[in-house]
Amino acid sequence: SSPVPRNLFGEIRSPGYPKPYPNNNITTWDIRVPKGYVVKLTFNYFDLEPSQSCFYDYVKIKADKKNLGRFCGRLGSNTGNHPGRRNFISNGNRMHLAFHSDFTNEDNGTVIPYRGFLAYYQAVDLDECDPNNAAEDDERPQCQHFCHNYVGGYFCSCKIGYQLQSDHHSCKVECSSELFTEASGYLSSPEYPQPYPEDLQCNYSIRLQKGLSISLKFLEPFEIDDHQQVHCPYDQLKIQAQGREIGEFCGKEPPGSIETNSNEVDIIFLTDESGFSRGWKIHYTSEKIQCPQPVPLDEFTIIRDPQPVYRFQDYFIVTCKTGYNLMEGKRKLLSFTAVCQADGTWHQPMPHCEIVNCGNPTDLTNGAFSYISKPADNTYQAVITYRCNEPYYHLVTGAGGDRFTCSPEGTWVDQDAQGRIPACVPVCGKPVDPVVEVQR
């Protein structure tokens, strides 16, 4: 007996082929192909002494501990069992051939030469994923979820959310670090809406860019094991936003919608060793975080082009009414813009508007000013007038007159918007006690 090397194909000849085979010969072949393949054998030429039930000379084929047949005869013979062009396929990667010839090939005194046989075998890929190809159950473990055949082998894979275990066949739920980074999406308990597995420690993380606020909406059905008296003793669904816990949920009533005001949310799902609840499903969405609506601090402050809602990266500009200055504390501002930040706050506080103050009017040499509007009022729109120490001086003004108004720019200006104050010019030739002749 000669084992045939583990090639993918080969040729098997009867002894002496193509010459007639000898008598009294027993030859066996043990065909082996690599694991993952089966043996396919075909006889290209078969010429053995025919006999009833192949009693005299025969070829016996065996595989997988089963006889695939006993063959003898030649084409056209009435007796025997010629294999023809049949394909003999094993279930495993081995096939055994046995050739037996008796002591003679004489028929009615005539020796008839029988040439024997020429056979070819080839390795054919075994589709391990086809359950019909299972040879022995204990030798071929099945994939728990998905089986993938390839030439010479196969591998297993698992459903989404499951992880292939070290035996490469079984699958276990993997939900310990699920990460979601899209602006919106769905997440659910494993197998949802089918009952979730036991012994889960799932952690779903939603991480979005700063400035976005995540909203969670629970869908129907919502079913987590609970207890009437004790809050969530068996299975718990916890929701955290930036480290702080928003809530712990169970039961059959979905929590509804939750506004997290955070760009980072963690959903932790813990289950014990039993239960048949269907689990939960969340649709999360996000939008730019909102900032508080800006409110003017006084009636002189103007918010340019106000929006109904301000969100992250939005901004607003503040100005004051004419005659008022933008102030931040005691500091005068030339302009003001506030930007909505990622944390939902404005990057600087609202300023206020203070009325323009022109300060004390310039003193007039040899004259004075007086307030027309309100005494000692140097604020916007206050009005003063200049006069001279009459009758010794008289007022010489510009075209804008002797009245000065506190302008929006913070200066005293006349009616022509000029700032130059009048002058007191001496009055000549007007003695207070002129000579008057009386006696004539």
Next chain:
Amino acid sequence: ILGGRPARRGSFPWQALTGIHGRGGGALLSDRWILTAAHTIFPKGAAGNSLSLEQLAEEANVFLGHTNVEELHKIGNHPVRRIFIHPDYNPDDEYNFDGDIALLELKHPVTLGPTVLPICLPDATNTTLYMDGHMGYVSGFGVEKNFISNDLKYVNLPAIAREKCQRWLDSKKRDIPMVFSENMFCAGFLSVKQDTCQGDSGSVFTMLDTESGRWVATGIVSWGIGCAKGYGFYTKILNYLDWIKGIIRED
């Protein structure tokens, strides 16, 4: 002032008392200029006219605001910044007082009030100012009856027609060959003892402009032959308006 009367405070508020080369007078223009006679700064025939105008300005004394000399001194001196002498004035020509006009710029403007007020300058188009008989008033701290006055006096004098001035002067020319230029006029009486005298130089001859109601300076006390012995001669301010305004306005 001979034959005059004491001035009341507030009647001649432009009157200045000067002390440059002896007593003199002047008149306030605007709030920082004193109009006076050039010979009060550079006297005729004075050997010691060697000081510069800057030095003279440093030493000049100008008083304003009272009719009494002692009170004037108490009020205080008004320092002089600059002195402007008319270029036509020749201190070496004893007989010709042409261009006898000067301006003193005070260092600090004065504050006007009832006792310190400026005199006006005349309107250049006024043709009646120097007509024969046009009355005017002259004030001054000068000599009165051989004594220098401690109080401001004033006298009412008529302007005299040029021909009369010249005729009178011609009668005196044999002894004193004085020049009566067109930049002068004369005023006063031949026989009435009313006149200006030494110490009144630089004071102004004023007239009331009835149209504007303002007193205007038409002359500056300049020279005479004795006092109250004929006409007195005055610098004709009307001829120097451009010069005056040119200096004052430039400042």
